[in-house]
Amino acid sequence: MVASSRIKVFVRLRPTNEDGKSSKQNNNTEGIDLPPNLLSLDTISNTITVSSPHPLRGTGRSISPVLDQPTSNNGNSTLSPTTFQFDRLLPPPTTNSSLFQLSTLPLIRSALAGYNATLLTYGQTGAGKTFTTFGPPAGSGGSYKDRGLCARAVAGIFNELKKQDKGGIEVRVSCIEIYNESLFDLLGFAGGEDSQREVDDRRYNKTNRDQPNNTTVPTLALFESASSGPQVRGLRMPLIQNSEEGLNLLFESQMNRAIAEHQLNDASSRSHCIFTFHFVVRSEGGKIISSKLNIVDLAGSERLAKTEAAGQVQRESNFINKSLSFLEQVVIALASKSRDHIPYRQSKLTHVLKDSLGGNCNTLMIACIWPHLNHLDQTVSTLKFATRMQMVKNKPTVNENKGGGVGSAKLLRQIKQLKEELSFHDVISGRANVMYEQPTAQDMQHVRDSIFKFIEDEDAEMEVHSLTHTRVIMAEMRRMIIEGKEVGGATTIMRTPRREEVDGGEEGGGREPVGINPLFSGGNVNVEEKMLSPTSDAYIARKKMRGVEEGVETPRSSVSDTNDYSTGQTPPPKRAPSPAQIATPPIKPYVGSDVMEKKAEFESFKLGAGKARSEALDRAKLQVKEKKRSIKELTGEINYQKDRIDFLMAQLRGNEGGGSPTSPRAEDPTKQLKAAKKAYRVKMESLSECKSEYKFLQHQREQCVQGLVSAFDSWMKMRPVEEVGGGEGEESPKRGGDRTRAPDEDYGDDDDDDGTPQREPQARDYGDEFYSESPRAGRKEQEMYDKAQIQARERFSERNATLKKSGEWKL
Ligand SMILES: Nc1ncnc2c1ncn2[C@@H]1O[C@H](COP(=O)(O)OP(=O)(O)OP(=O)(O)O)[C@@H](O)[C@H]1O
Structure with missing residues (x-):
């Protein structure tokens, strides 16, 4: 309903x-x-x-x-x-x-x-x-x-x-x-x-x-x-x-x-x-x-x-x-x-x-x-x-x-006819399975496989059947690159490793990830970590997790380091591995399809064993969001009362100095001022309460995050190997005890600040622009506003002049 x-x-x-009759540029x-x-x-x-x-x-x-x-x-x-x-x-x-x-x-x-x-x-x-x-x-x-x-x-x-x-x-x-x-x-x-x-x-x-x-x-x-x-x-x-x-x-x-x-x-x-x-x-x-x-x-x-x-x-x-x-x-x-x-x-x-x-x-x-x-x-x-x-x-x-929208039925009919034409054309020209529609999960798997093949094998050619197919390939490649960047701080496109690679066919066991883009290396900052207080438990827990990963970070490699996966052989590394690397086989970061898997596991954990915790986190996030909204509303109200107080005080000062004549309005400005101050105080008190509740709720949310992440960790460790193993009975080296952190999850409340209202109520805050993040932004907006006005006026006068000249418009 x-x-x-x-x-x-x-x-x-x-x-x-004074007389209430004329409004002509009333500055009163x-x-x-x-x-x-x-x-x-x-x-x-x-x-x-x-x-x-x-x-x-x-x-x-x-x-x-x-x-x-x-x-x-x-x-x-x-x-x-x-x-x-x-x-x-x-x-x-x-x-x-x-x-x-x-x-x-x-x-x-x-x-x-x-x-x-x-x-x-x-x-x-x-x-x-x-x-x-x-x-x-x-x-x-x-x-x-x-x-x-x-x-x-x-x-x-x-x-x-x-x-x-x-x-x-x-x-x-x-x-x-x-x-x-x-x-x-x-x-x-x-x-x-x-x-x-x-x-x-x-x-x-x-x-x-x-x-x-x-x-x-x-x-x-x-x-x-x-x-x-x-x-x-x-x-x-x-x-x-x-x-x-x-x-x-x-x-x-x-x-x-x-x-x-x-x-x-x-x-x-x-x-x-x-x-x-x-x-x-x-x-x-x-x-x-x-x-x-x-x-x-x-x-x-x-x-x-x-x-x-x-x-x-x-x-x-x-x-x-x-x-x-x-x-x-x-x-x-x-x-x-x-x-x-x-x-x-x-x-x-x-x-x-x-x-x-x-x-x-x-x-x-x-x-x-x-x-x-x-x-x-x-x-x-x-x-x-x-x-x-x-x-x-x-x-x-x-x-x-x-x-x-409007006319959609007609358009849909046209689309259907055109698709039929197209399939007929494909059949007579001997082409099959051309992708025109949104790809299915199976299509996507096929696309991913061909991308891996294309990357791994220099001689491989990427077959493209249609414009839609091209778009899907490009989108998937972009997704892989972005995921690689988000997770590892380096762009890494990985396919699921083969058994011999997992088992350490080569001495040293691990293989370098393929195609690390130096552009994306380093600067591995987790956005969520930025949002947490550096002293908070959740922050420390995450930092620790990241530390584990960073400690085993695979050495950066250039595109030319590409492994020859097609032959199953690893070319000799260009740089000698460090003793630390020899001592501890590098653990591959969760990237590309691995991230997808982890995300899927995390999602299924949230729906099953971790449901209660996940729901608690959702509730905590919602509460933080609502509290933040209340803070913003209260800030708006306080600023409004502040404007009023300043105005009434200025009015009273004017009266004392015998300046501008007192308004015939008999309602006592002192009384109004008292009421405004009272309203201001009440709202300020509510704001302060709201802020401490906000801090508490934030803390509660962090605890929920931490609880969910560690529960996921334990769940992963306790799961039998077969259950977590890859597709056909393969065991992934990244599963079980080696798992270090839950996949990136949006724990935030969609806002980029810490809940402090954008415009704090302050004694002399006349900040006119709610959105101007800096004085420079405000100035820029003002310039734009003035320019648009001038241009509109000029265009208008030009039109008038043209019409006047032609005698059509007699003003
Ligand atoms: N809140 C205000 N602060 C300062 N000046 C104001 C305010 N409200 C109206 N004025 C002034 O009063 C005059 C009349 O206002 P405005 O043209 O907006 O009235 P209106 O209700 O739109 O009238 P109409 O229906 O005739 O168009 C303008 O000169 C305007 O600058």
Whole structure:
């Protein structure tokens, strides 16, 4: 059964200026311009209480479908104190940086794990939705520090991929704009001149408001796919390989977005915008996991009286309000118990967002509010909508596709026909057993044998039947080389020794491994050992084991030392063996197929005699991982509280010095500071507890590792020779008592550090970039960000200039 989870809601309060009317480049971070009897916040319980000193402005009609206030006799609505509770309350000075860590990063991780994820911002015009999602307007040269969640997500995704070592994942981006109930592709220009023209044409029509609307401008069509839900036909989804490419496309899309100036916002978005990251992982077994992360910036609800909109802007407002009203209806239907009919198809917005609302998605909404008396009615409206949204349930599931994507049935049919053609061709040309499919275990054994033969016998030729066969051979050779490198610190490709070699046909018994690549010799560092504390028992035990191997390490040899296995004779060694070597016959390290055997033995041990220990280790690993996650979450929360404390202290200092005027907000900053400090202390205490538990769990995990390894050792020693002997009654010299260590096993918890949070909470830690491992990395990212902005602006001006010259675009 698929577990359902509800939509999460954060509420972000934008800082207000004195009159709360103008938002023009508002640098006022004073906080909230509402007395606490009208609006009070509790950031510990994440509750917000709103009251109204006088009847709310209105005409007696409900302000929005979700705001059904009782109406007074004169037709105006009145409001008694109402308390709302959300998943998180984010008052100023919450930065986009801390918000990213709390909101977007977990969604990125879930999307990379195969779940769809959506982050959407909702709220009245000017409340900070675009500032949150996309940062300051694209091309405005807005500061890097303020960059929005989407730009942070670009960097965040590639950092996560690097951290999780997910090299083969495909990342694409798309950007849809819903403008006046039509869909447009904001990456249209990426498809060449023609498509660039489409966007330009549309912009021309939108920007030149005196022009009649040109109905010939192409728009995108929406259709419903049975397997993947609503899809936009013809939408461009360019592949991105790195942050730079992602940022370039992000800025391009935002430069193409429709904006206009009105009373409440001098760069008001006139459209809904959905920027999507699409991920595809193809596994070797043909399984495809696809997922996406949508970042949605909704256009803001507007009161025409307040925005004083006219003409084109008024028309846009009507469309915006109408589509938001449909959105509310969908949310109301979803939140109601019966959920019989959900009117998704009433508007393009709800249809596109179908999956994100009540669908297969982890969804987070950031409700943006403008805490000023002038906007109290809309604040309440937003909070009510947000409350409804919290009641909507989604069913996130991994999007696994075993048979391919759209049109896969047709493609599979074609593949089948082509295969039949191919086999027919092979039969008539007298070729048999040509490998076109994934090889079986028997095929693989055959491939390995031919590789050994090829290596051992200079005259042997490698027979290749098909392209697939070639790929399989190359992959197997690479695997052998890598395994040789991992285990022995030297690249050694070995076949199973023959009996006479095992028995010591030659004096001295052992034979040198074949083909040691000097490139890989030395530097034999076990990654897991690096992760263990040097004083830990497990570390010492492993070191000891390795020491045994190192002590008997076979002398390095060059490729020319290759033994002539085909004749069964060992050519004379080029270097005289050392006395130690003569005294102790060298033990061959576990390499190549030996490693495979050991791994197989270890695996069977874990399933049989070592099952209990192996399961205990799995549990211990999981506990370490979970604890580590808690530490990271707590660190994020502490940093957030720290930001708040610093801000409130700065505010109090300003008041003492008679500096900037005190905010009319009556809620005592000292009281707020006290609460923030308390929250900070509580979280710090939890962090410290968590850290000691983490250390304990790490220790426990190491003990489990050690227990499992020594149990495996004893098991190997106690096993009767026949049981462990090689294929046809041969005894391997590496078995039984000579065994020195379990094959390499991932004992770690997939992370490369010791659990210390990446950004430790510190007194003056304003580190803006969670991912920047070094100041240099942060600088590099900033340069990339600034460059992408400049380039987008230049491209945009060039296009404008060309159109102006041709007289087509009169701005
Ligand atoms: N948290 C914040 N910190 C600093 N400035 C902010 C914040 N939120 C919003 N602003 C400022 O307020 C102004 C309006 O914000 P923004 O354009 O993001 O609003 P919006 O909700 O997207 O409005 P619309 O729906 O009209 O597009 C901008 O100048 C922005 O810089």
